[in-house]
Amino acid sequence: MGWSCATAGILQRPGLPDLDLWTLSGRLLGHELRQGCRSALWRQVARRQLWYLDGLDPDAGIDLDAALSFMKHKGADALSDYEMGVLRSVLTGGVRPQSRLFKAGLVESATCPLCQAAEGTLGHLFWECRCTAALRRELPPAVVQAAQNGTLPRCLTRCGIVCEPPEVREAGGWLAAAAPGQEQLLGQWRLRVSQQAWYRGGRLVIATDGACWNQQLGWARRAGLGIYVGPRCGNLSAALPGMDQCSGRAELLAIILVFAEAGRLGLQVEILTDYECAAKAWAAWSGGPSFHPREQLDLWRRLEPLARAALAAGSALTWVAAHGRAAREQELRWNKLVDDLVVQGSKRHTGLQRLTQAIRLKEANQEKAQAVQRHMVRGRAGGGGGRGRGERPWKRQRAAAVAVEGRS
Numbered sequence: 001m002g003w004s005c006a007t008a009g010i011l012q013r014p015g016l017p018d019l020d021l022w023t024l025s026g027r028l029l030g031h032e033l034r035q036g037c038r039s040a041l042w043r044q045v046a047r048r049q050l051w052y053l054d055g056l057d058p059d060a061g062i063d064l065d066a067a068l069s070f071m072k073h074k075g076a077d078a079l080s081d082y083e084m085g086v087l088r089s090v091l092t093g094g095v096r097p098q099s100r101l102f103k104a105g106l107v108e109s110a111t112c113p114l115c116q117a118a119e120g121t122l123g124h125l126f127w128e129c130r131c132t133a134a135l136r137r138e139l140p141p142a143v144v145q146a147a148q149n150g151t152l153p154r155c156l157t158r159c160g161i162v163c164e165p166p167e168v169r170e171a172g173g174w175l176a177a178a179a180p181g182q183e184q185l186l187g188q189w190r191l192r193v194s195q196q197a198w199y200r201g202g203r204l205v206i207a208t209d210g211a212c213w214n215q216q217l218g219w220a221r222r223a224g225l226g227i228y229v230g231p232r233c234g235n236l237s238a239a240l241p242g243m244d245q246c247s248g249r250a251e252l253l254a255i256i257l258v259f260a261e262a263g264r265l266g267l268q269v270e271i272l273t274d275y276e277c278a279a280k281a282w283a284a285w286s287g288g289p290s291f292h293p294r295e296q297l298d299l300w301r302r303l304e305p306l307a308r309a310a311l312a313a314g315s316a317l318t319w320v321a322a323h324g325r326a327a328r329e330q331e332l333r334w335n336k337l338v339d340d341l342v343v344q345g346s347k348r349h350t351g352l353q354r355l356t357q358a359i360r361l362k363e364a365n366q367e368k369a370q371a372v373q374r375h376m377v378r379g380r381a382g383g384g385g386g387r388g389r390g391e392r393p394w395k396r397q398r399a400a401a402v403a404v405e406g407r408s
């Protein structure tokens with residue numbers, strides 16, 4: 001994969017941010033390893049210069065989401081088993097048009113069997129043949145024109161494969177370069193209290209929260225965290241630092257920050273959180289049923305001693321079910337205010353504009369791939385160079401040719 005390990009625990013990757021094995025979660029490491037293997041395989045494939053992968057960007061690889069979206073497409077116009085097989089053979093370069101059958105000596109002419117007017121290549125079948133023109137009319141005219149002009153990569157026009165936008169690959173890099181590191185954030189934030197802070201049972205009530213945007217798109221996830229102490233207090237709104245972006249990490253980091261500061265200042269606090277795991281852990285540390293987190297272990301390890309110290313000092317943690325009726329009015333107000341901080345915090349990530357642009361490119365890829373693939377499946381299923389498993393006209397043609405040769 002071209003990765004190296006110069007310092008213990010730090011993996012260096014060409015063109016990508018370093019991976020710190022000491023802090024990286026198993027989930028994220030697994031993801032990065034899979035991605036690394038995939039890229040290495042693409043580079044290997046690209047070196048073989050396969051005709052149907054012409055135009056493939058070996059570094060970025062293919063846009064898997066876009067390439068497979070039509071296959072996963074559900075609904076009334078979902079692919080039948082037969083069409084699915086056709087799509088698979090299109091995607092893998094397994095389609096044998098007339099020209100290739102001729103080259104293999106399986107048919108006696110390379111001429112397109114549909115129109116009889118030109119060589120029956122894949123490019124002809126999908127983009128030029130007048131017999132498949134009706135199918136092309138359903139495509140955006142710009143796509144057809146670009147395919148005919150040769151300005152679309154061959155991997156797309158012959159196999160329906162679209163490349164991953166390079167912006168997507170870069171997205172990970174911005175994360176590593178952006179936002180202060182976790183340690184820095186821990187050291188910077190100070191718990192400051194004003195006259196308008198809210199006390200309950202002698203404890204300063206503080207709402208914490210974390211949230212993550214684009215949760216569905218692994219590479220585009222951006223999390224933020226918030227701490228709301230009260231009006232004119234030292235509230236916090238920050239982007240979650242680090243490559244592992246998820247709401248759980250943001251929630252935990254916010255709680256860690258509050259307990260660390262409460263401990264430093266010798267304050268009793270009551271944390272309001274809608275993070276259920278934190279409430280379960282707190283109950284466990286208070287002597288309730290045990291709780292074993294499976295992810296974000298680095299942060300849980302960090303939180304536990306701070307939380308136990310806070311517990312001993314008389315602090316509390318209250319779970320506020322979001323929109324729950326049981327929650328008191330002021331709890332909901334604090335919860336709403338911390339929510340606003342989280343939204344602002346997640347917007348502090350750098351490169352957000354480019355991220356949005358990359359997401360749009362991915363969506364455009366998906367639409368383009370689906371349209372082109374649908375066209376190819378219909379064109380291929382409809383005729384030209386054989387009809388797939390079971391019906392093989394070229395076999396009949398070859399048998400006829402052999403019979404003719406035998407007679408002469």
Ligand SMILES: [Zn+2]
Pocket residue numbers: 112113114115116117118124125128129130131
């Ligand atoms: Zn034709």
